[in-house]
Amino acid sequence: AQSVAQPEDQVNVAEGNPLTVKCTYSVSGNPYLFWYVQYPNRGLQFLLKYITGDNLVKGSYGFEAEFNKSQTSFHLKKPSALVSDSALYFCAVTFGRGYQKVTFGTGTKLQVIP
Amino acid sequence: GAGVSQSPSNKVTEKGKDVELRCDPISGHTALYWYRQRLGQGLEFLIYFQGNSAPDKSGLPSDRFSAERTGESVSTLTIQRTQQEDSAVYLCASSLVSRGDGYTFGSGTRLTVV
Numbered sequence: 001a002q003s004v005a006q007p008e009d010q011v012n013v014a015e016g017n018p019l020t021v022k023c024t025y026s027v028s029g030n031p032y033l034f035w036y037v038q039y040p041n042r043g044l045q046f047l048l049k050y051i052t053g054d055n056l057v058k059g060s061y062g063f064e065a066e067f068n069k070s071q072t073s074f075h076l077k078k079p080s081a082l083v084s085d086s087a088l089y090f091c092a093v094t095f096g097r098g099y100q101k102v103t104f105g106t107g108t109k110l111q112v113i114p
Numbered sequence: 115g116a117g118v119s120q121s122p123s124n125k126v127t128e129k130g131k132d133v134e135l136r137c138d139p140i141s142g143h144t145a146l147y148w149y150r151q152r153l154g155q156g157l158e159f160l161i162y163f164q165g166n167s168a169p170d171k172s173g174l175p176s177d178r179f180s181a182e183r184t185g186e187s188v189s190t191l192t193i194q195r196t197q198q199e200d201s202a203v204y205l206c207a208s209s210l211v212s213r214g215d216g217y218t219f220g221s222g223t224r225l226t227v228v
Contacts, residue, residue: 041221044207049216102217103159
């Protein structure tokens, strides 16, 4: 079985400070990892993914995430937070080739304080 | 179309009535997914379509829930004899292939059962 955990329901960060949103996963094979963002009253938007290759993945809006196999983590990061980054962030995992169901975390609300 | 379109955006129904939720995926996307998001919770997988067929229906919570897809296009999620616990946002997503490519989500249908 696969699972993903987002240990923080909410993260508060001051505008201009670096931000980290945590995610850990559990799969029985090589993971495919994703981050999605949900702005208020809008659908989820794909931010970035890790399939293979460099452990540091860069995505939309200046976000990046680091795959750490030994710690089974895929934390989302941004060097300098913007108020407009305030949203709900979801980590997701699947594995292997062909179809495998994507499992989403419970989400982390990011609040960037002006 | 340019994005994944879901209708209606909001639906209020009386307990015991049937409802149909519609999803128009991005043209050419062979894979289509339905998820449910209850208030304050993560995404709950319901069903996956590859073309016309549904190789994974494991997330449908009961036999009151069913879904179909016409070709590689429109999908309809039907909930019969709605219950209050069915109240949630129902999200549809599509992707080019089912192998972990990023999903494109619709804005969802907010279902309220009163």
